[in-house]
Amino acid sequence: MALKLLAFAAPLLLALPAQAQAPLAAQGCLGCHGPNGAGQAPVPALTGRPAAETEALMKAFRANERPATIMGRIARGYTDAEIAAVAAHFAAQR
């Protein structure tokens, strides 16, 4: 949350470094996990989850090592680099 709100304040305060923007791969999550990834019950929140945890979860979904309703089908569409960027992005959100 803080990052997004800071982005709002940016024109008044300082120019926002480009890397603070959400990677576009993470934008795909918001249609179910809610704005900012904050969760939309019963779909869980992604924000604030440690990056290593999200990354491990996504890779387990991708490898079919964790039971899934739809996340397995989704995770198999993304690269390691995208999963890492998305995980880091949501870990930095509050």
Place this chain on the structure above:
Amino acid sequence: MTLLTRRAALAAASVLAAPAALRAQPAAARLLVIGGGFGGASAARFARVTYPDIQVTLVEPLTRFVTCPYGNLLLGGFKQIGDITHSYDGLRARGVTVVHDWAEAIDAPGKRVRLRGGQTLPYDKLILSPGIAIRWGALEGYDEAASQRMPHAWVPGDGSQTLLLRRQLEAMPDGGTVGFAIPDNPFRCPPGPYERISMVAAYLKRHKPRSKILALDAKQAFSKQGLFQDGWKALYGEMIEWVPGNRDGKVVRVDPREMVLESEFGVKHKVDVANVIPPQSAAAIVTGNGLAEANGWARVNTQTFASVTAPDIHIVGDANNGAPMPKSGYIANSTAKQAVASAIAALRGQAAPEAVYFNTCYSHVGEDYGISIVGVFRPGPNNSFVEVPNSGGVSPRGDLPQQRALEARYADAWYAAITRDMFA
């Protein structure tokens, strides 16, 4: 979040409430968005959240947006019109200038758009997401007047088409036949007709159990077919008859006075209620301004969504030639963000960002019975879109009540989340 951040955010929010202050800055780039639906509202909101220094104007004739998604649940009796109607106040609060008017003509070299009300709006980059137009007359006898007797309910407008279809179902006697005419690909929302059949069946089962559904289809196969047909059998028994194109399912002519759907081989199906989902093209603002190909849809760069003929005009949502991506709300939302990011990058002299497009379409077969199709897509060779191999696909088949119940609730969460990602 720290108190300081909160204060800064509040200060910023109060400035946003006065867009005139932003407009006064001469250097701000102007993003103009036409169409306030799944693609357009998503684009406007994403632009304001991600690029606070960009001026965003949204042109949309309707003051309230009624979604197509979940309109089928209204037909089933599970939702009311208020549940699927959204206001533009949230976008205004984010600093989007919302103009309720029709865009009539685009002057691409001059970079400006003339509105029906007479106003002309200049832009640096234009995002077009006007959705579809119905090809009146493509089915013989199906014109605008006919749609008052045989609603399409495929373009939301003010919701009156969906409400008309609902009233017709309510007025139909038990034992009646509800007919569907379903078009060939490509059309808006590939699983939409079959979710609608399911929701009408749910209503009939509860209130008019002796009634029948006759689904006449121009196609031989459809999205999530196995899953839908399993669900139909499990929930509605023999109520639904689906007739594929190779068994004379294609409707070529309709008679709204006699309530007849006529097939290619001249079979006249008389029905009590008819939902005609007619052939479609991109909306008039696209086809009327030379932005569509002969097939009626706009060809775009598959990484930036810039029109191949007008590089400052990005065309997203159902209006473009997005195959094999479906014409869905989720794809409109996902691709709108890439289009905005690409447009802003171009204004800043930067390369367009790496692209990945995401879709999940849930369908309700019953109130507590949901199924889905997932697709992850990327730009491919020769300006194509390609689905990532070995990803996506449909829900597993079989007797899986827990999976179906979960997917029905995830569908509800999708609806809430994506409409917030558009309008909040």
